[in-house]
Amino acid sequence: MHDLKYIRENPQAFDAALVRRGAAPVAESVLALDENRRALLTEMQNAQARRNEASKAIGAAMGKGDTATAEALKAEVAALKDTLPALEEQERAAGEELDTLLAGLPNLPADDTPDGADETENVEVARWGTPRSFEFEPRDHADLGPVLGLDFETGVAISGARFTFMRGQMARLNRALGQFMLDYQTGQRGYTECATPYLVRQESLFGTGQLPKFAEDNFQTTDGRWLIPTAEVSLTNSVREQILDESALPIRMTALTPCFRSEAGAAGRDTKGLIRQHQFEKVELVSIVRPEDSAAEHERMVESAEGILQALELPYRKMLLCTGDMGASARKTYDLEVWLPGQGLYREISSCSNCGDWQARRMNTRYRPAESKGNVFVHTLNGSGLAVGRTLVAVLENHQQADGSVTVPAALLPYMGGLTKLEITA
Template structure:
């Protein structure tokens, strides 16, 4: 959500920020609504004040025996009692329209975010690791995985497209990766482990920006709740409608959860394989902090995600997203893209975003700075640390052997119960 005061102060800058995201200018419409709302609110306040004054004056006139004045005042109060509810309803309706307009607009990118319309204009910041040289032609995971227990057919039979059934050592590898990530983020990086609801109400989905604009990307239950697309929704909303103790900041939280996405806007993309699923698991990282801490926390969170890839010795690159490719709630985003030798390409495995106070305003999540009598909105950040399924894909492709087996990364072996490599199923 945007601060209406900043739009009033500099509407041109606001529209310029929206333009960087490919959004039409909106300040004129927003400020017109705001002016109407404020005018009605002023009339309503003036009417309430006059009603109170007139009510007091009735008693005074009656005490002085001035019945004519008293009757005139009574008539005025009666008239105000009839008109004020209409003004209150009008002010409420205009406020709702204004909030709806603001709620549908994306966050404004910070200055260092590059201009651009899509992923082709993202900027590579760094690379880590050297892609392995194979003595054979490496396979894509969708060709390599089925013999090892990556069962696309059973998943489709049970649930339809973009669902997968994992069996045997493949299921064990998936579990090991998830536990390794969670243990690393809690023990090494100081994130507090949480076990969160997978179903949330409208307010929670609104708070992190999935509603109202992106409902088509979500799954909804028959009782109106939403299946979370990421644990970001549950973790970030843990501070909604609260004034957080400043001494408790920053709050760093993590959760391993299933995630559910309808992928309504991804038709035709990654329909083959395990990269883009309707149901997948992810270790999510969320930080809630003071505004002056958020830039450093962003770098810290990126490093926490990078640490998983480095530990598994998976080559990757770090990319700063352009304004047109960022998620709606982000003001700055880094993507980590892992090397997939089967595709001979880098593919996204983590997206880490600084949302500034954008989500906190939607959630009314605040804190009181030391020495201040007023509260301020918090800053929120989120990122994958990592997406488990995509990490599984990266391990399969980078650690594949010529005989169709897959070696277990050295760092992961303590979580694999003695399994050194994945062998084709009998």
């Protein structure tokens, strides 16, 4: 959500920022709706004040025996009683229209977010690791995995496309990845582990920005709740409608949860393998901070995600997303893209975003500065630390051997119950 005061004072700058995101200018429409709502509110308040004033005057007129004046005042009060509900309804409708317009607008990009139309204009910031030279033709995980316990056919038979069933050593490796990520983020990066609901109310999805605009990308249950597309929703909304003490900040939370996405806008994309699933696991990172700390916290969060890739010896590159490729809730986003030798390209494995106060305004989450009056909206940040399924893909492809086995990275050995490699079982 956006600050109306900022739009009133900076309409041209607001429109220019929206245009950078590929959105149409709307400041004129916003201000017209705002002016209409404020005019109706003023009219309603004046009518209420006049009704109260006239009601008091009735008694005074009757006390003086001025029956004509008293009757005229009674008629005026009766008319105002009929008028006020209509004004209240008009003011409520005007407020809803304004809120609906604002709720559908994306966040404004940060000054250092590069302009661009799509992913081809993202900016590479850094690379880590050297892609391995293979003495054989490396295989895609979808070809490598089935004999190691990655069962695509059973997943489809049970649930349909974009679901996968894992067995034995593959399921163990998948679990090891999630546990290692969670232990790393809590033990070395200072995030507090949380266990969150997987079903949330629509207010929660609105708070983080998935609703109302992206409803088709999510799954809704028969009782009106929604399956979380990421633990960002439940973690960030844990502070909704609160006024936090400054001493409590920063708040850093993490959770390993299943995630559910309809992939409505991805028909025909990545239907083979684990890259794009309806159900997957992810370790999510969320930070709640003071505005002046959010830029540094963003860099710290990206480093937290990078640490996992480095520990697993997975080459990657760090990309700064352009305005056209960034999620609606973000001001600035870094993507980490891992090298997949079986596909011969880099693929996104983590996205870390600074949302500024955009989500906080939707959730009405503020903090109380220790040495100043008034409450201030917090800044929220979120990122993947990491997506488990995509990390499994990267481990399989980068650590595969000529005989079809996969060597377990050293960082995962404590979680593997003595297994040092995945070997062909059928």
